[in-house]
Amino acid sequence: MQQPIFWLRNISKTFPGVRALSHIDFDLYPGEIHCICGENGAGKSTLIKIISGAYQPDAGGTIEFEGKACSLTPHSAMELGIQTIYQEHTVFPHLTVTENIFAGLEMARGGVINRREMRAKTEEVLAYLHCDFGPDDNVGQLPSGQKKMVEIAKALVFQRKVVILDEPTASFSVSEIDMLLDVVKKVASTGLAVVYISHHLDEVFRIADRVTVLRDGEKIITCPIGEIDEPQLIRYMVGRDASAFYSREYFEPGEVVLEARNLTGNGVKDVSFTVRRREIVGFAGMVGSGRSELMTLLMGGAHRESGELLIFGKPAHIKSPADAIRHKMCYITEDRQHTGLFLKHSIARNTIVANLVNTKEKVISPRVDIRVADDYIKKLGIKARDARMPVMNLSGGNQQKVVLAKWFHTDGEIFIFDEPTRGIDVGAKQEIYQVMMDLLRQNKAVIMVSSDMPEVISMSDRVFVMKDGRVQGEIHRADISEENILQYSIGGSKV
Amino acid sequence: MNGAGKKSLFSRRGDMFTVVVISIAFVVLVVIVQLISGIVSGNVEYPSFISPLNILNILMQVAGTGILVMGMTAIMIAGGIDLSVGMLVSMIGIFVAKSIKDWGIDVVPAIILAILIAVAVEAIMGFIISRLNVESFIITLGGMIAFKGIALLICRSQEVTLNQNLEFFKTNLIEGAKTADGLSLMLPIYVIVFFVITAIFWFVLKYTKFGRRVYAVGSNPQAAYLSGINVKRIRLLTYVFNGLCAGIAGVLILARVNVGTISLGQNLEIDVIAAAVIGGVAMSGGKGSPMGSFIGVILMGAITNAMNIMRIQSEWQYFVKGLIIIIAVAGGALSAQISARRQLKRIQEP
Secondary structure (H helix, E strand, C coil): CCCCCEEEEEEEEEECCEEEEEEEEEEECCCCEEEEECCCCCCHHHHHHHHCCCCCCCCCCEEEECCEECCCCHHHHHHHCEEEECCCCCCCCCCEHHHHHCCCCCCEECCEECHHHHHHHHHHHHHHCCCCCCCCCEHHHCCHHHHHHHHHHHHHHCCCCEEEEECCCCCCCHHHHHHHHHHHHHHHHCCCEEEEECCCHHHHHHHCCEEEEEECCEEEEEEEHHHCCHHHHHHHHCCCCHHHCCCCCCCCCCCEEEEEEEEEECCEEEEEEEEECCCEEEEEECCCCCHHHHHHHHCCCCCCCEEEEEECCEECCCCCHHHHHHCCEEEECCCHHHHHCCCCCEHHHHHHCHHHHCCCCCECCHHHHHHHHHHHHHHHCCCCCCCCCEHHHCCHHHHHHHHHHHHHCCCCCEEEEECCCCCCCHHHHHHHHHHHHHHHHCCCEEEEECCCHHHHHHHCCEEEEEECCEEEEEEEHHHCCHHHHHHHHHCCCCC | CHHHHHHHHHHHCHHHHHHHHHHHHHHHHHHHHHHHHHHHCCCCCCCHHHCHHHHHHHHHHHHHHHHHHHHHHHHHHCCCCCCCHHHHHHHHHHHHHHHHHCCCCCHHHHHHHHHHHHHHHHHHHHHHHHHHCCCHHHHHHHHHHHHHHHHHHHHCCCCEECCCCCHHHHCECCCCCECCCCCECCCEHHHHHHHHHHHHHHHHHHHEHHHHHHHHHHHCHHHHHHCCCCHHHHHHHHHHHHHHHHHHHHHHHHHHHCEECHHHCCCHHHHHHHHHHHCCCCCCCCCCCHHHHHHHHHHHHHHHHHHHHCCCCHHHHHHHHHHHHHHHHHHHHHHHHHHHHHHHHHHHCC
C-alpha cells in the first residue's frame, strides 16, 4: 500500500461559539482525486483552509506531510508543494499567462528575469494540458474557465504535490466544465494529489477516486466513489437533530400579491413563481445558485432582459429600487453593514431613509425623524440610548432591527428577507422569526432566501429550489425535507 | 442635570464639536497674547483681534472662499470632491472682466452668463463622475487643469483691470458706522451673500429630502441605492449646486479685487477643502454640516488675520495653518472614538 502524501488526524477547529470541525481524519494519496461533499456550513471551507495553512487547527490534532509531522502556515504549505485555487479568481488580469504563472516566483539570473525560459516552461505545460491559449495571452481577456486553467497550469510548472480546487466550476458553461474536468484528470495522472470541492454531484461522480462527506463539522464517511451512488451520498449529507428546527404557526394564504413570469436577467434564467399574502415563500439552493441575483432583479437593481412581473395583479415596471419601494416591496439584504445600513448615521436617519421615496413633504424636521424612530425603538425593542445614536454602536441583532424599522416605515406589503439570521445568535434569531410571523398576521407576504437548512424547512410555506440561475423545483409544505431540497439543489441527474 | 444636558448637546453635534473647541481656544490664545504684549509694552488696550473692525475684516476676507466651501461641503458629504473650484473661479473672474471691459457685454448679462457657464461645466463633470462612476478626484483634477488653460487663453495671460464696474457688490450696508477712534466700519453686500448662501445650504441639507439623501449617498451608496435613492442624480446635483457657488464666488472675488487674473483662484481649492475638513466634513463622505464648515472657514481666515496683526511672517502662517488642519482632523477622530467608547460602556452597564 502506498504512503499517503498528506494525513490529517483528529483535527478540530473551534471559532468563538461555533465548532466548525470536530475530530476529522483525512488522508490524501498521490495521484488521486479526492472530493469533499457537504451542505453550506458543513465545514468544507474550514477544512481546506487548514490544509492550505490559512487556519491553525485546535490543539490535539496532527498533520503529516510525506510521513513527517508539520504545522502549516500559508507560506510553509506553499513550500511543501500545496497549492490552493480559490473560488474567486486570484489572477492578475493585466499580466500575460506567463507573467501570471511566475508572479512572485520569477526565474532570474543575477536579478535579471529570464523571460525566454519562463515562457518556454509555460508553453510546455499549456501544450501538455491541451489549452487553447498561449503563454503571451492577456489573462484578463480569457474566459473564466481558462483563467482557472492558468492557475492549474501553475501547479504543474512548479511541480506541486497537492492542488486544492474550491468550487472551480461555479459560473462555468457546460463545455468549460468538461474542459476543466479533463485537465484535472490529466493533472492527477502526473502524480499530483487533487482535493476537489464541488456542489455539483455529477462532477463528483465523473472525476472522483474517493469522496469524503462532511456534515455539521463532522466527517460522516470516506469511501471510494465506486461504492456509493447519488441518493446514498445525499443521505449522508443530510440528517439533523430535531432540535435544530422551529415550529411556527401557519395561516390560510390570501390572494396572490406578486407573480413572476419567466423572469430572465442578471444571471437568472426563466424563473416563474407566485407569492400570496400570509405565506412565507422560501428560496433554497447552494451559494451562487442565483437567489440573491433573483431578489436584486425583483427590486429593480439589475436589468430585466425578459419576462413579466405582476404586483397586486398589475404589471409592474420596476427599473430601480425606488420603483420597487413604490410598489410596496421591501428588501432586507443579507449584508446589513454594507448594503442595509448607514453605519455612521443615527438610528433616526436610518429609519426614515427608505420612506423618502413616499414622503410628500418637502421640508422635514429632524425632530420628526426622531419621533418616528423612537416609536420603532419601542415597538421592536431596539436596545439603544436614544434615536440619535449611530447604528455603528449597536449590536448585530439591534442593527438588524434598525433595518427592519427602515422597511416597516415604508408601509411595504411584500417583504424579501435575504439570509435574515446569518451571523446573529439564537435568541435574536427567534425574535426575527417572530417578526416574520407578525408580518403574516398583518396580512403581508414574505419571501425568504436562506442557506440555513433548518430555517428553510421550518419557516417556509413553500420552497423554490434554485440552481444555476433556474428554479429546479417547487416543494409544498408537506413535502419539504432536506433530501428533497438537496435533490433539487445539487442533484445532477434529476430535474 | 445641567451638565448632563450640555454633554449630550455636544455629543449630538459631534461633527462640529472639534472645530468649536479649536476656534474658542484659538481666539482665547490670541487675545491673551495681545493682552500680555500690551502689558509688557505698558500700553494696555482692547485686543484688536476681537474688535468689530477686525471681525468684519475677517468676514470680508473669507466671504468668497466661504461660498465655495458651502458647495464643497455638499459634494464631500455626498462622497465626492472637487479640485477644480479654484481655477473655475479664476476662469469665471477673467471671463466677467473680459466681457465687461473688452467684449462690450453689460454687467448683468455678463454675470448671468458667467454663472451659467460655471453651472454647466460643473454639471458636465458631475455627469461624468456620477454616470461612469469614476473617481471625482481625477475628473476634477482634469477640470482644474483645463479651466486654467481656458482662463489663460481668454485673457492671453494678461491681467484685466476693471473700472470699478462691480462696485455694487462692495456697497457698504452700514455706511456711516464708525469705531470709537473714527475708523469707518464696512459690511459689504458680498458678505451678506455669503451668509445667505450658508443659510440656504444649512436649511437644504438639514431639513429637506434632498439633504437626507446627500448624507445617505455619501455614507453608503449601495445601501442608499437599495433604499430607493437615485444615487447618480444626487451626486450630479451636488456638482450643479457647486457650480452655482463657484459662479457666484468668482464674480464676488473679482468684485473685491477688481482685477481679472489667474491668481484670483490660485490654490483656493486647497483652502476650501481644508476649511470643510476642519469644520468636520469627512473625506470619506456622509459626515459634516454647513455650520461646521462655516466655522471652519472663518477659523482659517482668523488664523491668517491674527498672524498679520501680530506681524508674524507669512512662512509661519503656512506652518500654523497646516498644523491646525492636522490637529482638527486628528482631534475629531479621537473625540469620536472616545464618545463611541463611552456610548458602548453606557449600553453595557444597563
